[in-house]
Amino acid sequence: MSSALKASQSLQLLHDVSLGFALECRPDGAPDFTLRQLTVLLTVYLEPPPHTVRGLAAKLDVTKPVITRALDSLGKIGLVSRRRDPADGRNVIVQRTVKGALYVESIGDLVIRKMQALR
Amino acid sequence: MSSALKASQSLQLLHDVSLGFALECRPDGAPDFTLRQLTVLLTVYLEPPPHTVRGLAAKLDVTKPVITRALDSLGKIGLVSRRRDPADGRNVIVQRTVKGALYVESIGDLVIRKMQALR
DNA sequence: AATAACCGTTTCGGTTCCGGATCATATCCG
DNA sequence: CGGATATGATCCGGAACCGAAACGGTTATT
Numbered sequence: 001m002s003s004a005l006k007a008s009q010s011l012q013l014l015h016d017v018s019l020g021f022a023l024e025c026r027p028d029g030a031p032d033f034t035l036r037q038l039t040v041l042l043t044v045y046l047e048p049p050p051h052t053v054r055g056l057a058a059k060l061d062v063t064k065p066v067i068t069r070a071l072d073s074l075g076k077i078g079l080v081s082r083r084r085d086p087a088d089g090r091n092v093i094v095q096r097t098v099k100g101a102l103y104v105e106s107i108g109d110l111v112i113r114k115m116q117a118l119r
Numbered sequence: 120m121s122s123a124l125k126a127s128q129s130l131q132l133l134h135d136v137s138l139g140f141a142l143e144c145r146p147d148g149a150p151d152f153t154l155r156q157l158t159v160l161l162t163v164y165l166e167p168p169p170h171t172v173r174g175l176a177a178k179l180d181v182t183k184p185v186i187t188r189a190l191d192s193l194g195k196i197g198l199v200s201r202r203r204d205p206a207d208g209r210n211v212i213v214q215r216t217v218k219g220a221l222y223v224e225s226i227g228d229l230v231i232r233k234m235q236a237l238r
Numbered sequence: 239a240a241t242a243a244c245c246g247t248t249t250c251g252g253t254t255c256c257g258g259a260t261c262a263t264a265t266c267c268g
Numbered sequence: 269c270g271g272a273t274a275t276g277a278t279c280c281g282g283a284a285c286c287g288a289a290a291c292g293g294t295t296a297t298t
């Protein structure tokens with residue numbers, strides 16, 4: 001048995017993760033997560049730093065205010081923090097937090113759990 | 120090598136799929152997909168029929184108007200259709216469409232593609 | 239020093255989404 | 269038949285989101 005999943009299994013996994021995420025992964029009474037917010041969060045925690053508003057906007061192909069607002073939402077519940085770049089005062093650097101790292105880790109657990117439940 | 124992915128790989132996969140979905144899987148100039156709309160779509164196409172508004176609302180743990188609106192959005196671009204239940208005229212049965220099936224299949228391809236690109 | 243370029247945030251108008259309540263219709267049951 | 273119940277759609281007020289544009293602050297250029 002290889003590590004490749006069949007098409008139907010891939011879809012089932014995505015379905016289970018989407019559903020499980022909405023049902024089980026609500027952080028701290030936070031309201032619903034947008035797919036965009038989730039993507040921002042995962043990008044910050046999975047891709048090598050530093051992360052700037054401009055860079056995230058380009059990577060996700062959205063405008064800057066979208067990123068600013070997403071960081072507002074994520075920051076409000078402590079999943080991310082911001083600080084000015086000391087080297088270039090125009091930049092804002094998005095930083096990871098302990099709480100965010102734990103939360104992202106729990107999402108990974110969800111994916112693994114759903115994958116193991118696949119048949 | 121087993122079919123199990125490590126935690127970091129699971130997260131990377133979810134990230135790549137989220138990002139790829141937003142960037143590559145825009146059906147017919149359709150606006151952004153909500154995570155909820157995606158979940159509804161996948162549920163309709165992956166879980167055994169019949170699907171009703173009430174059943175979908177219960178499964179996703181949201182109110183009925185949310186499902187009605189999601190079906191409006193999905194139906195507008197032909198990814199899903201509705202018809203009255205001939206047996207019980209109160210029910211609305213959500214039906215799959217050819218276009219929807221092809222679209223869901225393309226999402227499966229995306230997942231597989233991102234999985235194969237994992238390292 | 240003055241100007242231009244760059245970056246993130248805020249504002250603005252418009253759209254979409256949400257849950258609760260309500261409505262119209264259909265079915266069930268006394 | 270008539271009232272209670274069930275289902276999905278619609279309306280309502282509030283909240284969140286979007287892109288374009290404008291704004292304040294920082295750095296680069298001349």
